[in-house]
Amino acid sequence: MTAQNLLVELFVEELPPKALKKLGDAFATVLADQLRAQGLAPADAVVTAFASPRRLAAHVTGVLPRAADKAVSQKLMPVSVGLDANGQPTPALLKRLAALGADASAVAGLKRAPDGKAEALFYDSVAPGAELAVGLQKALDEAIAKLPIPKVMTYQLADGWSDVKFVRPAHRLLALHGSTILGVSALGLQASSMTEGHRFECDPKAFAIREADSYAQQMKDQGAVIASFAERKAEIARQLAAAAAKVGNGAKPIEDDALLDEVTALVERPNVLICEFESQFLGVPQECLILTMKANQKYFPLLDAQGRLTNQFLVVSNITPDDPSAVIGGNERVVRPRLADAKFFFDQDRKKSLASRVEGLGKVVYHNKLGTQGERTERVRAIARAIGQQLGGDVLAKQADTAAQLAKTDLLTDMVGEFPELQGIMGGYYARHDGLSEDIAFAIEDHYRPRFAGDELPRNAVGTVVALADKLETLAGMFGIGNLPTGDKDPFALRRHALGVARMLIEGGLPLQFHELTRLAFSVFPNGALQDTVVQLDEFLIERLKGYLKDCDYSVAEVDAALYARQLGFWSTVPGRLAAVREFQALPEAPALAAANKRIGNILKKSEGVGEAVNPALFQEPAERALFDAMLATVPAADAKFEAGDFTASLQALAALRAPVDAFFDGVMVNADDPALKANRLGLLKQLHDAMNRVADLSRLAS
Template sequence: MSTQNLLVELFVEELPPKALRKLGDAFSSVLAASLKAQGLTSEASVVTSFASPRRLAVHVTQVAAKAADRSVQQKLMPVAVALDAGGNATPALLKKLAALGADASAVPNLKRAPDGKAEALFLDSMVAGATLAEGLQKALDESLAKLPIPKLMTYQLGDGWSDVKFVRPAHGLVALHGGEVVAISALGLTAGRNTTGHRFEAGVSPIVLSDADSYEKQMAEQGAVIASFDARRAEIVRQLQAAAAPLGLTPIDDEALLDEVTALVERPNVLLCQFEPEFLGVPQECLILTMKANQKYFPLLDAKGKLTHQFLIVSNISPADASAVVQGNERVVRPRLSDAKFFFDQDRKKTLESRVPGLDKVVYHGKLGTQGERSERVRAIAHAIVNQLRMATVPYTAEAKDEFEVLDAKAQQAARLAKTDLLTDMVGEFPELQGIMGGYYARHEGLRDGVAIAIEDHYKPRFAGDALPRNHTGTVVALADKLETLVGLFGIGQLPTGDKDPFALRRHALGVIRILVEKNLPLDLAALVESALPAFGELIANPAEALLIFMQDRLAVTLRDQGYSAQEVDAVLALAPQRLGDVPRRLEAVRAFAALPEAASLAAANKRVSNILKKVEGELPSAVDTGLLKEAAEQQLNAALAQIRPQADSLFEQHDYAASLRALAALKAPVDAFFDGVMVNAEDAALRANRLGLLKNLHEAMNRVADLSRLAA
């Protein structure tokens, strides 16, 4: 069957920029999937998505004018209902056939087949393939219905009576199969071949598309529009780099900003602008944020990552003389930077300490009190964390004692002041700067640098891939802050559900996990959670069990995302290791063990031992009675354990988990011989208990690093 390429374009008013990429991908993917499901495209068909501020479009190759006819088998009804005692069609069957366009002549050709406990009749028939007009209409309707539209708007059509609901008013529809228009309609529009280019710079209006394949070229040459989102984005990146390179500067790296700007222009034109250098006295995070968030500009950084007074804009027009555009943008950004400078100057007139009482007037949560009360809880939890670190320090010297006293004092001060920047004008204007501004204001006041850094870092990591706190004080306060959030909200039943996580508890849990793992802290997770409970008094119920399960699940997801297999992760986490810093080393050890030739046999034996021991009632002897070892195989296994286990345990205590598991690999031969030649469940009770005790020792020896039975196929 001959095929041609297809183009569909919906021309609309300016689409929401933050949603444009998703809208374009959804429009093309759903429409193409529907065409494929109807048999109008093939596996070889290529789908190309287009999305600009004023259009959604899709190009699909090898689209048939009509889908092939196909045979279908349709269930009619149970045989007992369809045929009478003489095997003749009942009125119910004839009525069903008539509804399907068949008559009594079809009865002899009906097929019988089992259907559950009964037998049913089935009708084989040929269904005519959909025409492109029919199939494309269905595909377009489905695509529009499934667009991830943040909010629908209602507008009137040209007749003045009809209403249409869509993300933005639509003004044009194109549908071309090769060079022919496909007769479809949507949103009160009838498909044609005319579209509109750039709002100001199109060379032709309307643009008359000659065929489906000329769309991208005609839009660029006649319409001054780069229709492809990805191509337009790449062009912006090229121009940004070309403008910055001669200056020895680098545009700020911000993927979300790049996507948003790509969704705001149809033909980008990057221009260089600047502001007065005196504004650089304001923290660069403030200036960068106001330029990015409010103006969609690209700040320029020097080789050391410091903000300069120059920046790049992406214009949607390309005048011969761009000076008016440059001057206009420089004039617009100046008041924004002046506001940031004013906020910074005003905020520094009050100390962070003077703002502490104000936290008692800021509600944190209706059931958990104010930010002031929350800060006190964070202080208490930070103190408990320092105590746990102190107890884990061996040897605990006089020097270590002094260091912990200093750490505790710094953590207490940082926790007390960490939330005070929420009351500043700058953070009130830019909530994203909380913590960051607290660090600046702390340094301005002359607070010791460790405290200032801790105030700045206590929110870290803020997102996946973010840096961890830079010093010990920041680490302690960051852990305390996240634990206070997790314990408090779990304690009042505010758990995440499905994709809803309004308090970002998954992010907080991952933050705790990353700090414990990547900093390899000698802290027990369960003990950490328990140590946070006293800070809440009678305010909450004890959420430790649910919270630890939640943290374990988050850890498992994270580890699988890092490339570890589900088996490897299950094997390690089955033991619920509380010192999370050990987990990566355990995983690497398990991976290395699994590659050994002895691994499969030992994992299977371990699983067998686990199953045997699960069925045992009562306590088993901790020591094996060598006098009851009757068979040579059990004597050899006991001897091998006595020789190998001390070595494996010693390596385990040194945290050399890979070597510990390698040592255990030597048990393969005696373990195999034991199961080949020894009856565990002997009739003699003493003999049976002794053999079970031997298996218990084997199980304990083999499962210190991980539950190796989880590696069994």
């Protein structure tokens, strides 16, 4: 059996661009996995996915025309059921053998082997390997069935009677093993060696692929198509960079991988062209112009060396005419009305101040159980004032109140109505136009931050306060009416809000207690409006914090140790505690101290009402006196380092206690018969436990 490379292609009408990459990868992956599972492709087969606007294809190396025969051992039944007292086959055994295509002559060859507590009969046979045409048919059906299709279409076949459900109407199926056409079918199509090239630049329209390995090159040469998604994307990126260099002055296309993917899914033979628009439009905020060019036209705006928008942009065309002027002119005419609309919206919006729009928020429903945006704004203001007062006194509280009052007003502007993605950003521009300070403008612009993992935090204290208030109000409101995230569903982005709160508290170094913040957030709602779910919200925030810290490459044990310290205090102390825990774990004394800490914790749990009073006069064993003296010498220094915020030095100072702690457990009976002696020893352990767990709960580090 000679292995050859396999090529399968589905030629269809234009596929949804945002789903194309996933569709191409899924088609190739499932097809190859199914071939491997049937023994038709080796485990190390190289799989290449192809995906263009009108095709999904897969190239798999080393595919066999027929899978190798496979030895199969099948359990039949217990010996006591299959053979009678004389060792003769029972009717049940003969019936089972017949179902497998064997008769009574096979009984002598059956194997006996232990199966649990009993002995069973096993039938050994050889299963013939699958033929490639049969195996590929199964693999192709599976690959099509498992495609992550965003929306299925139903269309009729050529016979006028049958219909098919697929992402887009399919017109050709190509299946080649080497140069041999395989007799498979799918979506009402029979496989051949024929495909079609570029819709406009391929002549003749249809042509034959010679063999599996010539597919990519023939598609380029005869079909005028770069079939590989990755290769086409790289070519577009190369042409974009070359076109920007041609413009000069340090120009560069805007970086947007999602846009690049989408454009790659729209063209089969990319051709980047340089276009421009009237410079008068540059008076509009560049975010508006960039968004309309990207979202509506799939253009790549050009930025200058300082990151400012220029009046030139790049178009990725799907055709390569000798004279591109008509294509360039057409795209310039198309973008002009879009930019004019943006300018009109911007000019109209500035005729009304943000303050004059506050009243209008009372007419916008936020949630049917939580009232209007106006009511929500008042709640956010109350939270922001309280946080601002705590962080910066009257000045910050007043600024935060003003920013919170105006933060949502840009939702009522024409620009945000057209481009919801610009909410906050436009508020910042309009705030400056109204003569408000940069602090307020930045806060309005930044109060949605961080909007996603890795996003920047608000740029100033006012923005941080309003962003915290906004997220806390959302979390409290949604938890209070029972709209909690479930599984992978989180329609109100509560996980993102909780992560934002955690990041601002930690990365911003804010001296705020998270549980006080959650209670503040619940307190601004009317009595009876919310269920009492504040504890659930606390737990939710802690889980998001854990996830954030683990993403920062801390282990589960390190995170648990830092978060369950005796007196955690502010979340802003957590990074320092984690660093201290990591340094402590590197000490040779760490394992023994962690284990001892866990042991002490277990002892104290079993003894209710343990006090911290220790009377040295009651010491009987040298080891308890030695531990007490060691603590007197070590703990004050460790506490001083803790109070100074040097958590690493605080933990490392405790390393000196290892020997006296070990000696204590070796030579002292804690649960003494004398109650006073027992209480004294428990008090000593309680003092030690409290001292050891100020920075972190060391018992969490015990293996």
